[in-house]
Amino acid sequence: MPKLQASPGFAEAFLEALPWREEKYILPQAVAFVEELLARGHSSSARRADADAVMDRVLLLAAQPDHPLNARWLHSRLLPLAMPDRDLSWSTYLHRSRAAQSWQTPGIIERLLDWGWPENADDADPCAGFEDEVATLAAITLAWCLTTSNRYIRDRATKALVCVLRNRLQLVPLLLADFESVDDLYVIERLLCAVYGTVMRSESREQVGAVALAVYRHVFENGRPPAHVLLRDYAREIVEYAIHIGCSLDVDISRIRPPYQSDPIPSGIPTWEELKTRYDAAEFSGLLFSLAPNWGDFARYVLGTDSHGHGLHTWTDQPDPFEEYRRLDTERLTLPEPLATRWYQAHHGDTLSRLADTYHLQQDTDLEKSHLVSKDGEDGACEPQELASLFKQHAEQIAAFRASLSLEESEVIERYEAITEARSAAYEAACETQQSQGMESDFACRWIIMRVMEMGWTPDRFAAFDREMNWRDTRAAQKAERIGKKYQWLAYHELAARVFDHRPLHHDSMSGSEWYEGPWQMHLRDIDPSFLIKRVPDQIEKRCWWNPLDDPLLQGDRLTDHAWLTDHNSIPDFIPLLSLKRPSDSSLWYPLETFGEWIAGEQEEDKNGRTYQRRLTFSLGAWLLPRATMNSFVDSISLLEWTGMDVTSIDYYEPFLGEFAWAPSFGRYSADARAELNDPTDPNNNQIRHFDGVPFAAARTVMRYLHEGRSFDCSLTEACSGSTPSTWLAQRMQLSWGRRMFTFIDPNNEILAYDPSYETPGPRAFVFKQEALQKFLNASGLALVWLLIGEKLLIGDEANRDKEHPRVSVFRHIFSLSRDHTPELASRTLGYLGQRPTTY
Numbered sequence: 001m002p003k004l005q006a007s008p009g010f011a012e013a014f015l016e017a018l019p020w021r022e023e024k025y026i027l028p029q030a031v032a033f034v035e036e037l038l039a040r041g042h043s044s045s046a047r048r049a050d051a052d053a054v055m056d057r058v059l060l061l062a063a064q065p066d067h068p069l070n071a072r073w074l075h076s077r078l079l080p081l082a083m084p085d086r087d088l089s090w091s092t093y094l095h096r097s098r099a100a101q102s103w104q105t106p107g108i109i110e111r112l113l114d115w116g117w118p119e120n121a122d123d124a125d126p127c128a129g130f131e132d133e134v135a136t137l138a139a140i141t142l143a144w145c146l147t148t149s150n151r152y153i154r155d156r157a158t159k160a161l162v163c164v165l166r167n168r169l170q171l172v173p174l175l176l177a178d179f180e181s182v183d184d185l186y187v188i189e190r191l192l193c194a195v196y197g198t199v200m201r202s203e204s205r206e207q208v209g210a211v212a213l214a215v216y217r218h219v220f221e222n223g224r225p226p227a228h229v230l231l232r233d234y235a236r237e238i239v240e241y242a243i244h245i246g247c248s249l250d251v252d253i254s255r256i257r258p259p260y261q262s263d264p265i266p267s268g269i270p271t272w273e274e275l276k277t278r279y280d281a282a283e284f285s286g287l288l289f290s291l292a293p294n295w296g297d298f299a300r301y302v303l304g305t306d307s308h309g310h311g312l313h314t315w316t317d318q319p320d321p322f323e324e325y326r327r328l329d330t331e332r333l334t335l336p337e338p339l340a341t342r343w344y345q346a347h348h349g350d351t352l353s354r355l356a357d358t359y360h361l362q363q364d365t366d367l368e369k370s371h372l373v374s375k376d377g378e379d380g381a382c383e384p385q386e387l388a389s390l391f392k393q394h395a396e397q398i399a400a401f402r403a404s405l406s407l408e409e410s411e412v413i414e415r416y417e418a419i420t421e422a423r424s425a426a427y428e429a430a431c432e433t434q435q436s437q438g439m440e441s442d443f444a445c446r447w448i449i450m451r452v453m454e455m456g457w458t459p460d461r462f463a464a465f466d467r468e469m470n471w472r473d474t475r476a477a478q479k480a481e482r483i484g485k486k487y488q489w490l491a492y493h494e495l496a497a498r499v500f501d502h503r504p505l506h507h508d509s510m511s512g513s514e515w516y517e518g519p520w521q522m523h524l525r526d527i528d529p530s531f532l533i534k535r536v537p538d539q540i541e542k543r544c545w546w547n548p549l550d551d552p553l554l555q556g557d558r559l560t561d562h563a564w565l566t567d568h569n570s571i572p573d574f575i576p577l578l579s580l581k582r583p584s585d586s587s588l589w590y591p592l593e594t595f596g597e598w599i600a601g602e603q604e605e606d607k608n609g610r611t612y613q614r615r616l617t618f619s620l621g622a623w624l625l626p627r628a629t630m631n632s633f634v635d636s637i638s639l640l641e642w643t644g645m646d647v648t649s650i651d652y653y654e655p656f657l658g659e660f661a662w663a664p665s666f667g668r669y670s671a672d673a674r675a676e677l678n679d680p681t682d683p684n685n686n687q688i689r690h691f692d693g694v695p696f697a698a699a700r701t702v703m704r705y706l707h708e709g710r711s712f713d714c715s716l717t718e719a720c721s722g723s724t725p726s727t728w729l730a731q732r733m734q735l736s737w738g739r740r741m742f743t744f745i746d747p748n749n750e751i752l753a754y755d756p757s758y759e760t761p762g763p764r765a766f767v768f769k770q771e772a773l774q775k776f777l778n779a780s781g782l783a784l785v786w787l788l789i790g791e792k793l794l795i796g797d798e799a800n801r802d803k804e805h806p807r808v809s810v811f812r813h814i815f816s817l818s819r820d821h822t823p824e825l826a827s828r829t830l831g832y833l834g835q836r837p838t839t840y
Contacts, residue, residue, distance in 0.1 A: 011037055015057045018069075026068045034058060034069060035077075044088055044464055048096050055093055059108045063137040071137040071144075075178065078144055083184045084456030086147060087483055092465050094148035095480060109145065109153060116142055116160025117715075121532035122740035125167055126160075135168050139175055146190040149486035151478065154190065155527055155715035161194035162201070162529050169198060169207035173214035180218060185228045186490055192219075192234035197529025199241055200658035201739045203749075212242030213249055220255045227262045227497040228490075230526075233519050237663060244662045258516050262501045269446045279449070283459030286466055287484050291449055293442035298488055303444050320503055321433035325426040332423075333416045339409060343416075346401035350394055444495060451491035457484050478714050496524065520654035520665045526712040530658025533741060536720045537758055544762035545583050546591060548576050552616055553598050564614065565792050565809040568830065568840050574788060577620070578815055578823035580767060582756075590773055590784070590823075592622040592753070593649055593702045593723055594765035599795075612796025620788040621647040623689070623698040624729070626677055630783040634814055636694040637787070638827040641837065642812065647787050649702040649723060650686065657705050660737045660744075661727045669703070673727035687728040698785070700726040702766050705742070722755045723766035733776055746772070774821050786815040786823070791833075808833040 014033065018026075037054045062071040078086055097109040106114070116138065118124040127135040142164065145157035165172060172195055179191060192215065199208045219225045219235040226232070236256045242249055270278065272293065279288060290298040335343060347353065405413060466482035500516035519525050543549070549572050556563075556570030564570060580589045600614040625633055655665040661673075672686040677697050679688070688697050707713070707720040722742035725735050730744070735752060738745040742755035753768045777784060793808040814827040831837030 015054060018057050019060045023064070023067045028068075031068050031073070038089075044092065044461065047468065051089075052093055052096055056097070056108045059112070059141065062112075062141040063134050065131070065133040065137065071140040074144060075140050079179075079182060082456065084458070084461055086184065087486070088461050090144070091147045091149065091483065091486075094145060094153055095150040095465075095469060098150060098153055098480070112138075112141065113145075113153065113156040113160050116164050117156055117532070117534065118163065119534055121159070121163050121534055124163075126163055127168070132168060132171060135164055136171050136175070139164050139171065140178065143175065143179060143187065143191050146187045147184055149483050150480040151712065151714035152480060155713055158190050158194050158197075158527055158529060159532055159534075159715050161191070162197035162532060165194065166198040166201045169202055169204060169211050172198065172211045176214055176218055185226055185231055185494075186486060188226070189228055189231040189234065189493075192231055192238070193527065193529050196234045196238050196241075197532075197658070199238055200530045200656075200737075203739070205245055205247055208242050208245060209247030209249060212239045212247060213251070215239060216249070216251045216256065220251070223255055224261045225255075227494045227501075229493045229497040229500065229519050229524055231493075232258075232260060232497060233525070236518075237659070240663065258518075259501050260497070262498045265495075265498055265502055266447060269443065269450060272442055272446060275446060275449055281459065283463040286463075286482065287449060287452065287457070287488075290485070290488065291445040293445050296445070298448075298485075298492075299442075299445050302492060321430040322427075322504070325423060325430050326504075328419065328423040328426050331419055333412075333419050335412065335416055339412065342401060342404075343413065346398050350397055351390055353394070444492070447495055448488055448491040451494065452484065452487040455487050455490065457487045478712070478717060493524070496522070517667070518664055523654065525654065525656075527715065528656040528658075528707065528713070530656045530737075531707060531716075531720075533716070533720065533758070536716075536718055538761050542762055544756075544760060546580050546589070546594065546756050546765045546767055547596055547763055548580070549574070549596065551598050553600050553614055561614075561794055565794075565806070565832070566830070571616075571790070571792075571811050571830070572618075574618075574620070574813060574815070575823055575825065578786060579770070588770040589767040590622070590770050591620060591786075592725075592766045592768050594620050594767075595763050597763070612794050614792070615795050616790065616792050618788055618790030619644050619647045620786055621649065622701045623785050623787065624677075624701060624777075624782045625696060625698045625785060627777075627781050627783040629696040630785065630816060633694060633696045633698065633785065634816065634826045636696070637691055638814060638829070638839075640691065640693055641810075642691065642787065642789065644789050646689075646691065647789050649700065649704045649726075651704045651706045651721070653706055653708070657722075657724075657742075658737055658739075660705075660724050661730050662736065666727065669727040670731070673731045675728075687726055699728045701729050701768075701784075702726055721764070722758065723764070725753055725768075732780065733772070742766075770821070777817070777821075784817050785826075786813075788813040788815070806832040806834075810837065812837065 014030075015037075018030075018034075034054065038051045040050060058069050058074075061067050061069045062074060064070050067073075078090055081089070094109060097107040116126050118126055127138065139161060142157045142161045146154055148154050165175075176191070176195070179187060182188065195211060195215065199211055202208050215235050215238045219232070220239075225235065239249065239251060239256045243253075276288065288296075290296050293299050334340075402410070462483040466484050469480060469482065496519075505514045505516055505521060514521070552570055552572045556567050559567055559570070577591060577594065580591060581587070582589060595618065597617040598615065652669065655663060655669075659665050661670055669686065672688070675688050677688065677699060679697075687700055689700060690697050703724050703726050705722050705724055707716060724730075724737075724742065725733075725744055729735070733752070734747050735744045737743075738749075738751055738754070741758045743751050744753045746752050750772075751769075752772045753766065755764065755766050756762065757764045773784070776782070790811050790813075791808055792811070809830060809832050811828065811830045813825065815823050816826045818824050827839070829837035829839050
């Protein structure tokens, strides 16, 4: 029998029959034989090995309850291994299991990922009809897929885990317990990421609370969460979400929010020259090349060693130069308001101080030789003798202020000025120290190299695999990465966590120190677990219920090009676009944002025989403003040449779609949304817009979530965007994400707004239920105004241009709602690009 087992034919027949045999006939000897076959054909390269075929067969059994070789067997086999040994035998297999070309037959892992993350993931449940044990086994298998450095597998496994678990949150605490002792934070980080995606989609407050409590106990209860910046974030947000929806949790809130407890930033790291000497063999070249300061891929594009914009003074084992400044800053003395006003007037309320706002003072020991130089470098506004006189007046003004002080006031002012002077001196000294240190931008590179080695990366284990799998790859973010790159990410996220526990992100002389609040500040997040859309829909420009306009190019097809560009009648009547009826239920909707484009089907020829086409496009966006200011707003903005940037919504990148708009990552947008329309603050035009030349502010109604197709997230390889309400509107109407695609609901779970292009082919748009918006407008005394900008243009080669006539005309329309909520035209203009438009 042993001789028979050793023959290739026996092993092949055994494996072929394995998925078909009943569980009761899989004896311990059979399991032992599988283990032996796996040990025989082990590979440490990126090329397929005999053991891979064995694992392919075994994984067919992963989700079969009570089978001796199901996912629990896999779990018992992988869990005791040290991370490097597990990566050598399992993570490399996961990479090899992926079909390198689209025409190749997908392997068992890819079939598992496609099953777990279906096309209609927002609606489909891959485990529908199965018992909980099947879902648990599938989840265990998918969780082990998170070890791989192949981002295509790891990212898709994350989304598949969300789909498998989202209707079975009761399984999550047990799954977390199963993986609690795994020594690979790459797995724990992404497992928590997937759990976060499930809770954001759950409607069960009880189950979300149970999951949050389990996560708190695993991660935060001991007061020292693992030093991994993303792992902490996912765990924190799970608990934050539970708190947000009203779960009653017995937790210490201060422990889930930064700063956290961790060991200090390490010191005594070898210099770069010492590292190059220590690791001078060719097998280390990939690691050193990636982390070479200022020119290595990882060093430049992840650590930012060639940039001064990311607070790199924190990435050093040198003492923090701003520590003394921050200590003094906490001792800031606030003067009583009347005294503060007097002090300010004495020091800044004269001509000299006002000049200093515009000019730099070039001061000489001889005051008559001192002079002012404007910010643009030109000489100042007064002669040296006049400047000397102003100095004298300024000194007399301060002396008079001093003389007017009581003894008590004088003591307060002395303490105030001493603290202010000391703080200013400390800041200047810190800046000099920081500059002299050169920001030591290679510290992180050196530390990560040492940490990679400590975690177990060795050339004997991984050099061949890393070299073979990546030899054609570019510097693009989306790719299957080396095992060494996995260890680099682990080290980087550990160092980031420890740095942020002890140092601020950066220091700014105007706003002071910015302390760590979450990884979105440093663009560290690399996947959105709430975004389950698998492919971007075809947002084709076609007639649909939210764009019911006829092709306007047909109306002017008999006109000459010049006549067509200036013709009013061939511009569409946009009124039908502003009050929409959904065919499925006859409900009525307003568009808050929409776009349209028509291109002539046939090309024309100019007098030189070159081709061109006519095209008409438009963009429409809605704004909110006080009803009392609407007429004046329309009159003012009608005279302006606003652009498409004034119509379209603003993009946001870092917050997840499911975090709208409750999460800490939306803090900036939520804070800005508290501004009222009569509040002049909001300099970034984030939620409140102050149009140049318009005396009244308007509030945005729409923002746009943007997923960049070239990001590290390999689950979706193309750019994708979708509209959301502005946080200004969401706060006032209590809108939240509807747990699927780009839908948004009220507290009664009624869908009030959504992007219909993700359900039916058509141009991207964002529509709002009319009845709900009308009630809001009436109750809040607001008016809705639409701004529409469009172009008629002749597109073709630049040389086709007729020099006598422009090729682009621009039309602008303004619409408002009448008292009975009927859209009506308020203003419209037309003119060539770059020329002042005329009303028609």
